[in-house]
Amino acid sequence: MIEFSVWQILGNLLLAARWTVALSLLAFVGGGLVGLSLLVTRLRGWPGAATAVSAYVHVFQGTPLLIQLFLAYFGLGLFGIDVSPWVAAGGALTLYASAYLAEIWRGCVQAVPRGQWEAADSLALNFGEKLRHVIAPQALRIAVAPTVGFLVQVIKGTALASIIGFVELTKTGTMITNATFRPFTVYACVALMYFALCWPVSAFSRRLERSMRRDH
DSSP states (O other), X not given: OOOOOHHHHHHHHHHHHHHHHHHHHXXXXXXXXXXXXXXXXXXXXOTTHXXXXXXXXXXXXXXXXXXXXXXXXXXXXXXXXXXXXXXXXXXXXXXXXXHHHHHHHHHHHHHSOHHHHHHHHHTTOOHHHIIIIIIHHHHHHHHHHHHHHHHHHHHHHGGGGGGGTOOSHHHHHHHHHHXXXXXXXXXXXXXXHXXXXXXXXXXXXXHHHHHHHHHO
């Protein structure tokens, strides 16, 4: 057994938190880009596009993130593809986030009154101009708060990456617990670190929601 003080435990967890933050940002930004592509594809109205995007969203929303991580890490290995925990976790979380963000943003676009689309049509704007100048500014006001709020779910979701060997907060906590045999102290510190990461984001999301209601 190795003796660690609480400050040493917190120090090691703080170092691991960098990877939790990095993975969260990768998944959130990557998921945002993929989700935006899915949304635009759906709005374009191409034949079969809505069905394909809907199927994509249902697959990633309807299966546990843990299973998606297993498939990304172990499943590709069955085909001789060597995937690192970092790549597998980043890829799985990006696809997971993209499905949810695409649905969040679709709801925000649908919340824009239909008359706005008709007004854009009357101005003879093309699809890109409609989105950029008319629809997107209005949908953005609605989307900011739930999008920021979803980041909390992404941060907490990174904890599951520990199951495939990605060394972030939860995995580091497990490693310290195995060395010190102090699970209550270690996991209490892990919970504190996640709270320190998630609470400011949640508070910011609530402030945005209140601000949007006042402005409306």
